[in-house]
Amino acid sequence: MTSWDDDIDAMTDDELLAELRAAVAEAEQVTDRQREAARAAFTWRTVDAELAELLHDSALESAAVRGDDAARTLTFASGPLTLEVEIDGDTVMGQVVGAAAETVLMQRSIADDFPLPVDPSGFFRIKGVAPGPVRFVVQAGDWTLTSPWVAI
Amino acid sequence: MSAPDSLAVLVSRAQEGEQDAWNAIVERFLPLVGAITRQHRLSPSDGDDVGQTVWLRLVEHLGDLLEPAALPGWIRTTARRECLRLLAARGRTRAVDPQAGGLDAVTDDLTDAELLAAERRQALRDALAELPEGRRELLLLLLVDPPLAYEEISRRLGMPIGSIGPTRARAFAQLRETDALRNLGPLSLGGAP
Numbered sequence: 415m416t417s418w419d420d421d422i423d424a425m426t427d428d429e430l431l432a433e434l435r436a437a438v439a440e441a442e443q444v445t446d447r448q449r450e451a452a453r454a455a456f457t458w459r460t461v462d463a464e465l466a467e468l469l470h471d472s473a474l475e476s477a478a479v480r481g482d483d484a485a486r487t488l489t490f491a492s493g494p495l496t497l498e499v500e501i502d503g504d505t506v507m508g509q510v511v512g513a514a515a516e517t518v519l520m521q522r523s524i525a526d527d528f529p530l531p532v533d534p535s536g537f538f539r540i541k542g543v544a545p546g547p548v549r550f551v552v553q554a555g556d557w558t559l560t561s562p563w564v565a566i
Numbered sequence: 567m568s569a570p571d572s573l574a575v576l577v578s579r580a581q582e583g584e585q586d587a588w589n590a591i592v593e594r595f596l597p598l599v600g601a602i603t604r605q606h607r608l609s610p611s612d613g614d615d616v617g618q619t620v621w622l623r624l625v626e627h628l629g630d631l632l633e634p635a636a637l638p639g640w641i642r643t644t645a646r647r648e649c650l651r652l653l654a655a656r657g658r659t660r661a662v663d664p665q666a667g668g669l670d671a672v673t674d675d676l677t678d679a680e681l682l683a684a685e686r687r688q689a690l691r692d693a694l695a696e697l698p699e700g701r702r703e704l705l706l707l708l709l710v711d712p713p714l715a716y717e718e719i720s721r722r723l724g725m726p727i728g729s730i731g732p733t734r735a736r737a738f739a740q741l742r743e744t745d746a747l748r749n750l751g752p753l754s755l756g757g758a759p
Binding site for chain 1: 580583585588589592593596597600601604611612614615616617618619621622623624625626628629648651652654655684686687688690691694705706708709711734735738741742747
């Protein structure tokens, strides 16, 4: 593979100008909505947050293993806590394992935190969840699990 | 317009919590993220969701980012990965001939060539930002499509027509020597974010 340096050295000014035109056009395709959303992401900055590890996401498996019709499953772990989440259309259900969960919050990037009712066995289920980035914050005794953001 | 703050300065200021520095980082890489989501043919709303997820992930990751030079690669890798994740979650991996090496392999191969082109365009935008204002303005007028007559460019820049050709040549020579174009090594597409 030729390096980029070789490429530009071989290019005429006119060819470079054509590439430059495409580069500038690409920047002009950015929408205000994308820009505002990207800037607003900074409000989620926390200095001390330790994120749960993503142990499993069925969407990262090969299509042959996954099967295209199956619900998506994700597993996060932090300390003794494990959070299993299943996403099937607009229904999100899951279970906290490892300690008795007191609260499970569903956070959306552009909405208020949404507390999910969680039963004594750590199970929760909610319908009508819109697509978009989501993360979960579980509180169980002294333990907190904060998942990384994931687009659903 | 003065020379843009280096990425190292912007990252360090964003790590301190400065929204302006974050906005500058975002402004610089939004076109790259947009190009990658378009290449994966996500729906516009899924593309926006992936883009937003990349920025949220970067906010999470910002404190651990010790080497600012790794940021463009991190953004590129994360954007691509999040696109493939959401496509898979939607059950929309494209059907291709299984003889050709399997779904995921083919998708990745297609994307590598397109990513390389997106990376070049990113470097060119950075290179353009490094140029002195006069030369940048000239190049921006020269790439207007359909092309402007030299008389019009002369009028807008207050530059004699006879100077446009030589200035153009010097601007391109300088562009080729910018850090953005000189420092762009071979693409490394690997590496988990």
